[in-house]
Amino acid sequence: MELNGYQKLCEELNKIYRIPEVEIKNIRNVFASVKQRKGDKFACEGDIPESIGFVVSGLYKYYYIDRNGDECIKHFTKENDFVASYASFIMRKPSLYYIEALEGSELLVIQYSDYIRGVESSTFWQNIARKYAEKMYIIKELREGSFLKETAQDRYVQFIKENPNLQGRINQKNIASYLGIAPESLSRIKSKLNLT
Structure with a gap:
């Protein structure tokens, strides 16, 4: 049986720090389901972000535009x-x-005020925040x-080793940008690696 978004979120949070029973209902109350299409932005350069998302399904790239107007990818985030x-x-x-969806994605999103309220009042959320920052x-x-x-070449081999399930989901231009x-x-x- 496939897990729903909240079950996936709780499963991942439990890997970081055991969820107290009292927090399980709270998680459902503060995380809202959001769907994004390919190309939608989760964050934009120059904007103050208002939320953090948990990726239930989908894929995102983090990138900035350099002084020559080229896109430079710094990170990918997946399910x-x-x-x-x-x-x-x-x-x-x-x-x-910028953070942009590379494919249709489903998120569970928490707003800044709810996140800060949790961190200021709960050992559980303090530990989650610390572990995420680490x-x-x-x-x-x-x-x-x-x-x-x-x-x-070493960076490419390492990327493939660490992300085998991203083959075919990220185009060559984006991988090249990530590798610099x-x-x-x-x-x-x-x-050269006989991977073409």
Whole structure:
């Protein structure tokens, strides 16, 4: 039997920190179901984010536009993970990047006021917030290290190893942008690895 969105959310939250019984009903009250189409934005550069989403189904890319007008992808988020311009959300400052649906997606969304109220009053939500911040910091540090120490081919092999279920869901242009290379360079890497 397939889990519904709230069951998936609770399952993922339980992996982070055991949900107290009192919080289960609260989760249903503060998370609202939202559907987005391919191309819809969850966050926009320059806007102060008002929510965090849990991805029930779908896929998102985080990107900014560089000074040459090129799109630079910094992250992807898929099912059973959270989507947010988190630093901007917490600091109440404009987002530095966009978050866009790469396919039709279903989310469970919590608004800033509900999130802050939970964090200020509940050990459970304090632990969830801390663990999420730690996770995002680790992802950022590992990504920065990979750009400083690894080749583009190494980064591609690692990306494929860590994201086998994203094959066919992300086009070559977006993967190349995430790796910090041109699509032609990615084609050469795939050819060298006999992956074309």
